[in-house]
Amino acid sequence: MSKQAITYLQENRDALLNKLNEFLSIPSVSTDSVHKQDIADAASFLETYLTDIGFSGVQQIDTGGHPLVFAEYNEAGLDAPTVLFYGHYDVQPVDPIDEWDSDPFRPEVREGRLYARGASDDKGQVFMHLAVFEAFMRTEGYLPVNVKVCIEGEEEIGSENLYRVLHEQQDLFKADFTVISDSGMVAKNQPTILYGLKGFTGLEVTVDGPDHDIHSGLYGGAVRNPLMALSHILASMKDVDEIVTVDGFYDHVEPLSEEGRRLIQDVPGEDYQETLNIPETASEKGYTPKEHTMGRPTLEVNGMYGGYQGEGTKTIIPASATAKLTCRLVPGQDPEQIQQLLEDHIHKAAPSGVSVHVKKENLSAKAYKVSPDHPLIKKAAESYTEAFGKETVYVRMGGSIPVVEWLDAIYGAPIVLMGFGTPDDRLHSPNESFPLDSFDQGMETLAHYWTKVSQN
Amino acid sequence: MSKQAITYLQENRDALLNKLNEFLSIPSVSTDSVHKQDIADAASFLETYLTDIGFSGVQQIDTGGHPLVFAEYNEAGLDAPTVLFYGHYDVQPVDPIDEWDSDPFRPEVREGRLYARGASDDKGQVFMHLAVFEAFMRTEGYLPVNVKVCIEGEEEIGSENLYRVLHEQQDLFKADFTVISDSGMVAKNQPTILYGLKGFTGLEVTVDGPDHDIHSGLYGGAVRNPLMALSHILASMKDVDEIVTVDGFYDHVEPLSEEGRRLIQDVPGEDYQETLNIPETASEKGYTPKEHTMGRPTLEVNGMYGGYQGEGTKTIIPASATAKLTCRLVPGQDPEQIQQLLEDHIHKAAPSGVSVHVKKENLSAKAYKVSPDHPLIKKAAESYTEAFGKETVYVRMGGSIPVVEWLDAIYGAPIVLMGFGTPDDRLHSPNESFPLDSFDQGMETLAHYWTKVSQN
Numbered sequence: 001m002s003k004q005a006i007t008y009l010q011e012n013r014d015a016l017l018n019k020l021n022e023f024l025s026i027p028s029v030s031t032d033s034v035h036k037q038d039i040a041d042a043a044s045f046l047e048t049y050l051t052d053i054g055f056s057g058v059q060q061i062d063t064g065g066h067p068l069v070f071a072e073y074n075e076a077g078l079d080a081p082t083v084l085f086y087g088h089y090d091v092q093p094v095d096p097i098d099e100w101d102s103d104p105f106r107p108e109v110r111e112g113r114l115y116a117r118g119a120s121d122d123k124g125q126v127f128m129h130l131a132v133f134e135a136f137m138r139t140e141g142y143l144p145v146n147v148k149v150c151i152e153g154e155e156e157i158g159s160e161n162l163y164r165v166l167h168e169q170q171d172l173f174k175a176d177f178t179v180i181s182d183s184g185m186v187a188k189n190q191p192t193i194l195y196g197l198k199g200f201t202g203l204e205v206t207v208d209g210p211d212h213d214i215h216s217g218l219y220g221g222a223v224r225n226p227l228m229a230l231s232h233i234l235a236s237m238k239d240v241d242e243i244v245t246v247d248g249f250y251d252h253v254e255p256l257s258e259e260g261r262r263l264i265q266d267v268p269g270e271d272y273q274e275t276l277n278i279p280e281t282a283s284e285k286g287y288t289p290k291e292h293t294m295g296r297p298t299l300e301v302n303g304m305y306g307g308y309q310g311e312g313t314k315t316i317i318p319a320s321a322t323a324k325l326t327c328r329l330v331p332g333q334d335p336e337q338i339q340q341l342l343e344d345h346i347h348k349a350a351p352s353g354v355s356v357h358v359k360k361e362n363l364s365a366k367a368y369k370v371s372p373d374h375p376l377i378k379k380a381a382e383s384y385t386e387a388f389g390k391e392t393v394y395v396r397m398g399g400s401i402p403v404v405e406w407l408d409a410i411y412g413a414p415i416v417l418m419g420f421g422t423p424d425d426r427l428h429s430p431n432e433s434f435p436l437d438s439f440d441q442g443m444e445t446l447a448h449y450w451t452k453v454s455q456n
Numbered sequence: 457m458s459k460q461a462i463t464y465l466q467e468n469r470d471a472l473l474n475k476l477n478e479f480l481s482i483p484s485v486s487t488d489s490v491h492k493q494d495i496a497d498a499a500s501f502l503e504t505y506l507t508d509i510g511f512s513g514v515q516q517i518d519t520g521g522h523p524l525v526f527a528e529y530n531e532a533g534l535d536a537p538t539v540l541f542y543g544h545y546d547v548q549p550v551d552p553i554d555e556w557d558s559d560p561f562r563p564e565v566r567e568g569r570l571y572a573r574g575a576s577d578d579k580g581q582v583f584m585h586l587a588v589f590e591a592f593m594r595t596e597g598y599l600p601v602n603v604k605v606c607i608e609g610e611e612e613i614g615s616e617n618l619y620r621v622l623h624e625q626q627d628l629f630k631a632d633f634t635v636i637s638d639s640g641m642v643a644k645n646q647p648t649i650l651y652g653l654k655g656f657t658g659l660e661v662t663v664d665g666p667d668h669d670i671h672s673g674l675y676g677g678a679v680r681n682p683l684m685a686l687s688h689i690l691a692s693m694k695d696v697d698e699i700v701t702v703d704g705f706y707d708h709v710e711p712l713s714e715e716g717r718r719l720i721q722d723v724p725g726e727d728y729q730e731t732l733n734i735p736e737t738a739s740e741k742g743y744t745p746k747e748h749t750m751g752r753p754t755l756e757v758n759g760m761y762g763g764y765q766g767e768g769t770k771t772i773i774p775a776s777a778t779a780k781l782t783c784r785l786v787p788g789q790d791p792e793q794i795q796q797l798l799e800d801h802i803h804k805a806a807p808s809g810v811s812v813h814v815k816k817e818n819l820s821a822k823a824y825k826v827s828p829d830h831p832l833i834k835k836a837a838e839s840y841t842e843a844f845g846k847e848t849v850y851v852r853m854g855g856s857i858p859v860v861e862w863l864d865a866i867y868g869a870p871i872v873l874m875g876f877g878t879p880d881d882r883l884h885s886p887n888e889s890f891p892l893d894s895f896d897q898g899m900e901t902l903a904h905y906w907t908k909v910s911q912n
Contacts, residue, residue: 221748292677
């Protein structure tokens with residue numbers, strides 16, 4: 001049953017890649033309001049494509065922010081299960097733009113990889129699903145499963161509106177299980193299923209000093225320097241052993257069991273030092289880099305700025321300094337509580353002479369875990385192995401997909417995280433790309449999976 | 457003798473202000489290469505004006521960087537002293553531009569103040585000197601003193617080329633004493649002579665981590681965060697008591713005597729808390745804000761950046777982080793030695809897992825002091841008092857004028873620092889301005905001074 005669909009995908013590969021390139025050429029950056037029209041264009045692209053495939057009820061749902069694209073397919077019969085397919089069509093910003101070797105919105109194939117913002121995260125993987133649906137419809141004339149499609153435009157900015165829509169329209173999105181392809185494999189051609197994701201929380205801290213930038217000669221010695229004050233605050237939050245020194249941060253962390261450590265050790269990992277070109281790795285004392293990224297919480301400064309950033313010197317004390325912070329959380333940690341602990345710590349650590357303002361980011365998620373033994377997970381693993389010719393590994397990862405937590409909380413139905421990215425994809429970075437091998441074998445995996453799932 | 461000149465200045469005030477506005481309208485920002493033509497225009501403006509006044513040997517000296525404008529007047533007679541007048545026609549950058557209430561290069565008078573970049577530092581004060589020379593020439597037909605004019609275009613970027621030119625052409629700039637108006641009065645209408653200036657040194661530190669911005673979920677826990685590493689380094693350099701914690705930093709500092717402290721206390725100071733709109737002042741433990749700004753060394757972060765600075769959140773670990781640091785030094789401290797101590801400290805404080813690069817800024821100066829009892833200083837004080845109707849105060853200040861140290865080292869001749877700015881001028885900041893009172897009374901002060909000095 002999946003064979004004809006796979007043949008279709010092979011025979012129509014060029015046309016499908018052209019269509020994907022069209023999708024990737026739309027700069028649907030969700031965080032920057034300048035891209036409002038591009039977001040609309042990307043949503044329209046999906047609406048048209050889903051209609052062409054033969055989905056019904058295709059619509060853009062007004063979320064109050066960027067639209068959510070919804071569609072249904074109900075012809076697989078009452079015995080067939082209903083799957084909710086979730087993905088996102090928005091992408092991360094592209095800066096620093098001068099570090100891209102080609103235009104992020106003019107897809108280019110180099111050495112077997114497709115380079116473009118969103119090629120891996122998540123437009124490329126969303127497209128693979130739609131192409132597989134197309135293949136079944138064009139060859140068999142129907143899909144093996146009933147499908148609800150939910151592709152949002154605000155994943156990269158926290159999916160805040162989706163959260164509301166999901167809660168308000170619980171019936172619309174209700175399904176027997178969910179499939180998401182917004183993650184990667186631990187190595188190229190290494191089938192990987194995520195059975196755990198980290199949670200997430202974040203905030204922005206601004207330290208205000210004098211009400212304008214002032215001359216460092218005339219005023220140095222009379223005022224607190226906001227950049228120095230912010231450095232003191234940040235340095236007080238994590239020590240050089242990479243241990244977060246915020247009171248209570250680890251209080252409810254579910255400890256890594258010996259078994260958990262062994263599972264992590266078994267996962268083929270990347271050589272961080274080589275991949276990232278760093279002098280050496282740095283991890284929480286007592287844990288390996290793999291253990292820390294997969295199984296322990298983190299606190300990172302994502303951006304910081306204040307004062308003069310131009311060429312040469314400007315002898316000022318800046319009026320203010322700002323840092324953006326995010327945490328990745330593990331099972332046991334409550335995002336809102338952690339956010340509050342961070343805020344309390346920041347205010348306590350702030351020196352005199354400055355005003356400190358904390359802006360809590362409106363995006364947070366609990367960590368998520370599913371049993372690797374669930375039949376829907378096992379079938380996914382088998383499908384991977386058939387397409388890639390290799391045993392599937394089960395991993396917990398450091399990334400966060402807030403919608404996973406929400407769907408889990410609302411429906412309690414299994415969520416199958418089948419990702420096809422690779423560690424070299426440079427997600428969120430310049431020169432994001434996706435290997436064409438993964439594109440082909442990933443679609444084959446999906447074709448197998450829908451067939452297996454329908455043969456319940 | 458000065459009376460006619462002063463009358464001329466009063467009667468021609470509008471024309472002179474128009475001419476000053478023309479000068480201020482040229483965006484001669486020295487640190488940014490985009491303003492190369494503006495720098496050339498500002499130098500040409502001065503060349504033309506000096507020629508019109510009647511100076512001889514007017515020329516632009518090629519410094520290898522921005523040109524230096526030189527001119528001479530030798531008709532005051534052999535008995536008359538020769539003064540070197542130094543100033544600068546370059547200005548600081550204008551960012552953040554959106555904090556200006558009017559275009560920084562379209563001078564505008566509001567409530568008795570002239571608003572423009574350079575109105576106070578230093579184009580406005582340079583212009584006052586030229587206007588006074590014009591006034592003497594147009595009324596008396598000659599100047600009371602022989603004059604060498606030296607107006608450079610690189611003061612705001614460290615005067616590096618001037619340093620070389622001064623050393624290579626010592627005869628050209630040789631004079632009996634130097635007058636500089638590139639400073640301010642401690643309060644509006646409070647005649648002030650600087651008898652001490654701080655020295656200066658600086659550097660830029662860059663912390664490099666992964667070779668591109670990376671996903672904080674996938675890699676958080678495996679790598680050192682460059683922004684966090686830089687925060688640790690900076691926090692280790694100055695504590696919350698505002699004491700610089702770099703080994704050896706205070707080793708050769710000339711201590712503030714009880715007399716020195718008393719002199720500082722006698723100076724009418726500004727209310728920092730109110731002027732700068734800060735919750736409270738912050739100074740080195742054991743010293744008042746005035747004592748610290750005037751008599752103790754400082755270390756400031758002038759700018760810092762790394763990672764995402766845009767709207768919203770971007771969940772990355774940045775590839776690198778950069779901070780610009782400068783120190784203001786007091787008598788006894790050697791700039792090169794301090795720069796080396798800072799660099800050594802930074803490398804020692806750097807955590808593992810990152811590469812740290814220090815770029816020493818090519819601009820440094822020792823601190824400078826002159827006796828308040830020198831006759832040339834006393835005459836300046838009397839001139840101020842005649843023009844402003846108030847006793848002159850003598851102060852040490854936190855600002856640095858590198859050329860002062862160099863002229864002192866080369867010639868050993870007295871340097872008279874007669875500034876007319878006020879604490880509200882917002883030097884180096886948005887909305888720089890200069891009070892028109894100071895413009896009028898300052899020119900009157902100079903007219904008195906040249907007359908007094910010629911009556912040796």
